Amino acid sequence: MGLPAFRVSQLIHWMYERNAVSIDDITEFSKPLREKLKGFSYIGGVKIIKKTDSPDGTIKLLFGLEDGLSVEGVLIPDEYRLTLCVSSQVGCAMGCRFCLTATMGFIRNLRADEIAGQVTAVRRELNANANSEITNIVFMGMGEPLKNFNEVVKGINILTDYMGISKRRITLSTAGVVPELQKLYKEIPEVNLAVSLNATTDETRSALMPVNNKYNIGALLRACGRLPISPRRRITFGYVLIKGVNDTQADARRLIALLKGLSAKVNLIPFNEYDTAKFEPPDEKTVLEFQQILVDRHVTAFIRKSKGRGIYAACGQLKTCHETDN
Numbered sequence: 001m002g003l004p005a006f007r008v009s010q011l012i013h014w015m016y017e018r019n020a021v022s023i024d025d026i027t028e029f030s031k032p033l034r035e036k037l038k039g040f041s042y043i044g045g046v047k048i049i050k051k052t053d054s055p056d057g058t059i060k061l062l063f064g065l066e067d068g069l070s071v072e073g074v075l076i077p078d079e080y081r082l083t084l085c086v087s088s089q090v091g092c093a094m095g096c097r098f099c100l101t102a103t104m105g106f107i108r109n110l111r112a113d114e115i116a117g118q119v120t121a122v123r124r125e126l127n128a129n130a131n132s133e134i135t136n137i138v139f140m141g142m143g144e145p146l147k148n149f150n151e152v153v154k155g156i157n158i159l160t161d162y163m164g165i166s167k168r169r170i171t172l173s174t175a176g177v178v179p180e181l182q183k184l185y186k187e188i189p190e191v192n193l194a195v196s197l198n199a200t201t202d203e204t205r206s207a208l209m210p211v212n213n214k215y216n217i218g219a220l221l222r223a224c225g226r227l228p229i230s231p232r233r234r235i236t237f238g239y240v241l242i243k244g245v246n247d248t249q250a251d252a253r254r255l256i257a258l259l260k261g262l263s264a265k266v267n268l269i270p271f272n273e274y275d276t277a278k279f280e281p282p283d284e285k286t287v288l289e290f291q292q293i294l295v296d297r298h299v300t301a302f303i304r305k306s307k308g309r310g311i312y313a314a315c316g317q318l319k320t321c322h323e324t325d326n
């Protein structure tokens with residue numbers, strides 16, 4: 001358009017910091033300039049189409065995309081942080097047996113702008129309602145982020161370069177797509193990594209997570225061990241505890257052995273039941289004993305309970321509920 005370069009900075013500022021909904025919002029541009037821009041472009045976006053408050057303060061979100069599809073997210077406040085869990089794909093091809101998203105199958109990858117757009121949509125909502133700021137982003141919603149590598153990396157770059165979110169406050173969770181792990185650390189070594197482990201034998205893990213047939217526990221943990229993680233940082237291993245499947249004391253002891261030598265911490269997540277679920281959570285005593293075995297051997301282990309229920313063990317619940325409502 002023959003405009004000076006600073007107009008680009010202004011446009012980015014209005015889109016990603018002021019969360020403009022339309023070109024008309026960019027009042028820094030003259031009316032004729034706005035009309036000219038509107039002749040061939042618009043500010044697209046992701047919209048929040050449903051919000052569900054949980055008693056623990058967690059807010060489940062359903063994001064509408066321009067093509068009519070939708071993905072889910074979760075906003076998780078705690079004392080010091082406001083974490084937004086975002087999706088990277090519509091549906092998921094990974095087929096984890098404990099996950100509701102898996103039953104939808106894979107529909108499509110999200111584009112980078114749709115990944116960043118989930119954050120913008122929430123920021124617009126927060127500006128309207130409160131003074132809070134999103135401090136952390138986790139890729140634990142629908143989809144396997146490493147199966148949408150390029151758009152996820154581009155999306156993270158939008159979040160960090162234009163939206164003021166530090167890479168160190170971004171966590172990417174994977175079911176264990178081994179070849180992409182090294183690639184991720186080459187592109188963005190600062191992001192935090194969460195690995196969904198969920199079993200201590202290949203037999204059980206393959207039964208729960210088909211990805212294990214391709215990249216088994218040994219291959220996954222060797223790949224984790226080769227990552228250039230700085231000594232002060234740790235990989236988070238997610239472990240969904242399922243009654244009678246992976247919750248024995250022998251599992252806890254095997255988990256300690258598997259994580260030996262790795263800079264690791266463990267998130268234990270009692271399975272969250274949903275209507276058609278084939279699994280059950282263990283009782284509280286079993287969960288606490290499992291944790292204690294890890295802690296006694298100096299493995300940092302947290303129990304993640306109700307917060308972000310839709311995120312970890314049964315992602316896809318919100319979307320499925322919404323479709324049932326309609």
Ligand code: SF4
Pocket residue numbers: 092093094095096099100101102141142143144175312315
């Ligand atoms: S748990 Fe994650 S990777 Fe596995 S099917 Fe669900 S969304 Fe996909």
